[in-house]
Amino acid sequence: xxxxxxxxxxxxxxxxxxxxxxxxxxxxxxxxxxxxxxxxxxxxxxxxxxxxxxxxxxxxxxxxxxxxxxxxxxxxxxxxxxxxxxxxxxxxxxxxxxxxxxxxxxxxxxxxxxxxxxxxxxxxxxxxxxxxxxxxxxxxx
Numbered sequence: 001x002x003x004x005x006x007x008x009x010x011x012x013x014x015x016x017x018x019x020x021x022x023x024x025x026x027x028x029x030x031x032x033x034x035x036x037x038x039x040x041x042x043x044x045x046x047x048x049x050x051x052x053x054x055x056x057x058x059x060x061x062x063x064x065x066x067x068x069x070x071x072x073x074x075x076x077x078x079x080x081x082x083x084x085x086x087x088x089x090x091x092x093x094x095x096x097x098x099x100x101x102x103x104x105x106x107x108x109x110x111x112x113x114x115x116x117x118x119x120x121x122x123x124x125x126x127x128x129x130x131x132x133x134x135x136x137x138x139x140x141x
Contacts, residue, residue, distance in 0.1 A: 021055065
């Protein structure tokens with residue numbers, strides 16, 4: 001299912017990045033559950049929990065929430081889980097247009113955690129460190 005939806009995820013990411021390029025108000029709950037596609041392939045975002053944050057927050061959150069869901073999933077192989085996460089990493093770099101590590105690290109450094117989120121509290125720092133290191137490694141292959 002991920003492979004059949006990949007182009008829609010890319011389209012949603014592109015639409016959202018364009019909206020975030022020059023503002024600091026993020027969706028706040030940007031997950032695969034809150035991106036809807038109508039019969040005409042028009043993308044709609046729902047369940048906003050908007051707040052001021054890094055423009056990278058929603059993409060970090062999407063990545064981390066999906067990773068958290070995949071870790072708990074028992075019907076997808078470890079190999080397929082890793083493929084999905086790798087494709088999301090590549091997509092984040094492509095859509096968010098990070099060519100300089102310093103720009104990426106700046107935006108990661110501006111990420112703040114809202115009081116309530118779908119990420120388990122004990123894992124928040126682990127998720128941000130993993131996200132930072134894995135995306136950074138792709139910036140400098």
